Amino acid sequence: MAEDRRVTKTQELVYEMKVDQVMTRDVVTVRRDTPMSSMREVFRQKRISGAPVVEDERLVGIVSLEDFIEWLYVGEENSVVEARMTTDVDFLFGDEPLVHAVSRFAESGFGRFAVVDRASGKLVGVITKGDIVAGLLKKLEIDYHEEEVHRHRASRLLEDILAVGTTLCFEYEVEGQNFDRAGESSSRLKRTLKGLGLNPDTVRRVAIAAYEAEMNLIVFTDGGTIGVRVDRHHITVEVTDSGPGIPDIEKALQPGFSTAPEWVRDLGFGAGIGLNNIRNGSDDLAIESARGEGTRLTITFLMGDESEAG
Amino acid sequence: MKLAEIVDTLDLKVRTGGDLEREVSGGYASDLMSDVIAHAAKGHVWVTLQIHQNVVAVASLKELAGIVLVNGREPEQATVERAESENIPIMVSPLTAFEVIGRLYELGVTGSTD
Numbered sequence: 248m249a250e251d252r253r254v255t256k257t258q259e260l261v262y263e264m265k266v267d268q269v270m271t272r273d274v275v276t277v278r279r280d281t282p283m284s285s286m287r288e289v290f291r292q293k294r295i296s297g298a299p300v301v302e303d304e305r306l307v308g309i310v311s312l313e314d315f316i317e318w319l320y321v322g323e324e325n326s327v328v329e330a331r332m333t334t335d336v337d338f339l340f341g342d343e344p345l346v347h348a349v350s351r352f353a354e355s356g357f358g359r360f361a362v363v364d365r366a367s368g369k370l371v372g373v374i375t376k377g378d379i380v381a382g383l384l385k386k387l388e389i390d391y392h393e394e395e396v397h398r399h400r401a402s403r404l405l406e407d408i409l410a411v412g413t414t415l416c417f418e419y420e421v422e423g424q425n426f427d428r429a430g431e432s433s434s435r436l437k438r439t440l441k442g443l444g445l446n447p448d449t450v451r452r453v454a455i456a457a458y459e460a461e462m463n464l465i466v467f468t469d470g471g472t473i474g475v476r477v478d479r480h481h482i483t484v485e486v487t488d489s490g491p492g493i494p495d496i497e498k499a500l501q502p503g504f505s506t507a508p509e510w511v512r513d514l515g516f517g518a519g520i521g522l523n524n525i526r527n528g529s530d531d532l533a534i535e536s537a538r539g540e541g542t543r544l545t546i547t548f549l550m551g552d553e554s555e556a557g
Numbered sequence: 558m559k560l561a562e563i564v565d566t567l568d569l570k571v572r573t574g575g576d577l578e579r580e581v582s583g584g585y586a587s588d589l590m591s592d593v594i595a596h597a598a599k600g601h602v603w604v605t606l607q608i609h610q611n612v613v614a615v616a617s618l619k620e621l622a623g624i625v626l627v628n629g630r631e632p633e634q635a636t637v638e639r640a641e642s643e644n645i646p647i648m649v650s651p652l653t654a655f656e657v658i659g660r661l662y663e664l665g666v667t668g669s670t671d
Contacts, residue, residue: 427635430614434643437618451620455594458618462590515607518589527595 260386266348267341269382270362270372276301277310279329283318286310286328299361300332304369306361308332340365341372345379352376414478421461423470426514432473433457443477449548452528453482456546459521460486466511467491479550486544493536500526558665560623563602564648567660569625573637575646581622583669584661586654590615597621598670604657610636617643627654
């Protein structure tokens with residue numbers, strides 16, 4: 248298998264982000280003269296396993312749960328933190344890239360690092376592996392959200408083009424009698440319209456009409472086409488086939504009237520309300536049909552107002 | 558109510574992936590595609606005995622929460638594949654439509670379209 252040379256977004260972020268962007272700032276600190284006996288409560292109540300020791304806001308050591316256990320073992324009752332803390336403290340600067348923190352965690356096996364401000368030398372926070380993971384996830388989430396907004400704007404292409412009166416056209420071929428591909432054209436159309444950033448409610452209405460029309464092509468004809476035109480104010484769906492034609496359009500529009508064969512009805516089609524669904528969901532439906540020549544449906548939708556989007 | 562709770566309570570067998578955490582807004586029962594298109598509402602759970610892949614197309618079109626197949630009818634292979642790609646959960650119950658709907662109603666899943 249070839250090595251994947253792509254740099255993942257997470258890798259990129261680990262280089263980009265700084266320690267002080269993900270660290271915990273609200274740090275529980277103790278002093279040199281804090282009695283070891285009180286560390287039990289500090290660790291327990293704050294649910295931490297180590298605390299920096301600070302003097303004049305500067306890091307002078309770190310006292311961990313391990314130091315505490317060691318102290319219990321030795322049994323020097325009146326010890327203060329200074330006597331048991333680790334003074335050779337590993338720390339990170341706040342302005343170091345996260346990738347340094349990651350490698351330091353890997354090398355040392357420590358659970359946390361104190362973070363010090365490079366300029367002032369003061370303790371500014373503590374960083375754990377959990378902070379890194381949480382920080383990365385948060386950043387990814389923010390980036391993803393920004394990208395979504397960006398994509399949405401990019402999809403406003405139509406409005407820009409339409410300033411000069413352009414119309415977008417799509418065409419779909421529907422195979423007659425082929426139930427395996429039924430609904431394919433209308434679901435593609437739906438995805439396309441969604442991608443254009445059109446009002447979701449309008450998209451839904453167009454998709455439903457296209458689906459019903461597509462099913463009619465499949466059930467009753469040898470196939471046909473669904474042509475869609477989108478401009479600033481309308482979506483027009485034109486469905487054409489070359490036969491057999493609708494003998495009585497008025498009758499065909501009566502709810503429940505259907506000429507679908509039995510096997511089609513067994514599949515749940517041919518309920519006799521397909522055309523009604525098209526008419527009810529659209530702003531205009533025109534049917535032209537001639538026996539033996541074919542049928543043309545022209546379905547018009549007014550573009551929904553942006554404020555109705557939801 | 559979440560789909561997952563319905564699955565648990567009615568002991569439905571889940572046959573596809575899809576979002577079981579989705580909120581169910583109500584229910585609709587019919588075996589006629591156009592009828593479902595006309596009357597089901599977004600977020601409804603749909604009770605039907607139809608097992609061909611067009612149930613997925615209709616459910617996706619209407620943005621339904623999921624499909625419950627009754628009488629122990631299993632979805633066709635193509636239906637399962639399509640449901641996976643459209644992210645529509647399909648569940649199976651050995652009970653009749655009448656029983657399934659009655660239990661759903663008891664759980665508070667009504668025919669409301671709000």
